[in-house]
Amino acid sequence: MNQTVRVGLMGLGTVGTGVVRIIQGHQQDLQNQTGLSIEVRRILVQDTDKERSISIEKELITTDAMELVASPDIDVVVEVIGGIHPAKEFILQALENGKHIVTANKDLMALHGAEILKKAQEKSCDVFYEASVAGGIPILRALVEGFSSDRITKMMGIVNGTTNFIMTKMSQEGADYAEVLKEAQELGYAEADPTADVEGHDAARKMAILSTLGFHVDMRLEDVDSRGISRVSAEDISYAKKLGYEIKLLGIAKRDDNLIEVSVQPTLIHKSHPLASVNGVFNAVYVYGEAVGETMFYGPGAGELPTATAVVSDLVTVVKNMKLGVNGRGSVAPYQEKYLKTDEQIVSKYFLRLIVDDKRGVLAQITRILAEHDVSLEQVIQQPYRGGREAEIIMVTHQATRRNIVNVEKELDKLDSVLQVKSLYRVEGGEEE
């Protein structure tokens, strides 16, 4: 066997640059662990004239993707260009040519992971994608290996750093969403078009990957019910705090017997829950296993070196598999049937904020509607709104089905005395689980 593992690196942006730094900087450790040296033989970029923050031999740089994926001189392709096309075509062609793949691409793996993994199996190739969820946190390996003897029933994740930065700032400084989003863009956390982050699409992709691996089902992106943070107000956060909660963009994946729900939504999380104190751009994934109980994985969800460590650790696994001659044999395809919960089967506590006429009998009308839909209250705050002719009512319910709470919202909306249903959020943590 060749004593050098030859890498074709696709992309030399944030993550690609980190990959080169780690391979160069940790070369001896990598060799000690694998017995082989790892060498970057080609680097695919778009713009060969771009200034790079690391010095790279000019002859390594190429714009010819098809030459890279076909080269007999390459054993492993590391894809860190991002996006669906042409990354998907590059990866499929590389697999066709018998190259192992390491990728950080959550968009691609959430949408086309099944097709890529099938191709990899046909060609006895490895495909690893640790960096695609929660950047530097080794959560996928923990799910696949660490929890292999357990049965995971719940995963909750703060898996998007941009939105967690925004929610943390809004909570700590009482600032408005638009103001903090602008700051996040100036700091380079949020992109010029922040839609994928703030509308929950990025987190939904990560939750599809987590629940596929954690629950052994073929979870598709369209199975993940997602809502973002763009309508969360400073007032919502302030009331949540008064009631003992923080609001986070939370990915929630639950399994009850064989019924599964996966969602991403702004959620009140009780201050006693470890996820409530995950702040700034940090990520965390809380995993509950029937046997082990509660665990939590915390760390940087993005950034050059954190993300690159995950990529290079995957590379190390590929190299170890090459030495053992077991590439393509380690991955376990989803083996459980997927049964998604209906709205009658999704049960949770909820937070409701209403603006109402401050008149006699209004609270009675509201509680009647709640009772008719089998929803009972755990906490209520009422206070004057806009000078006193109107009132604001803030409620946290006991456990209710999603169907009932949605019907409550519809009925409340129809009441003349309810001027606006301002917000409705799911509630997690606290005593009643």
Ligand code: NAP
């Ligand atoms: P990036 O900074 O935008 O870098 C992308 C690189 O790919 C650039 O070097 C670019 O070339 C090259 N590239 C893009 N399209 C190409 C094409 N069609 N042909 C050839 N080269 C192409 O992206 P990144 O932040 O490193 O992210 C890479 C991947 O990692 C994405 O899938 C992302 O979701 C994932 N990820 C990133 C982070 C993070 O912290 N950034 C964290 C977790 C996962 P030029 O340099 O010539 O423009």
Ligand code: HSE
């Ligand atoms: N946009 C992502 C985030 C980057 O904010 O977490 C890491 O996937």
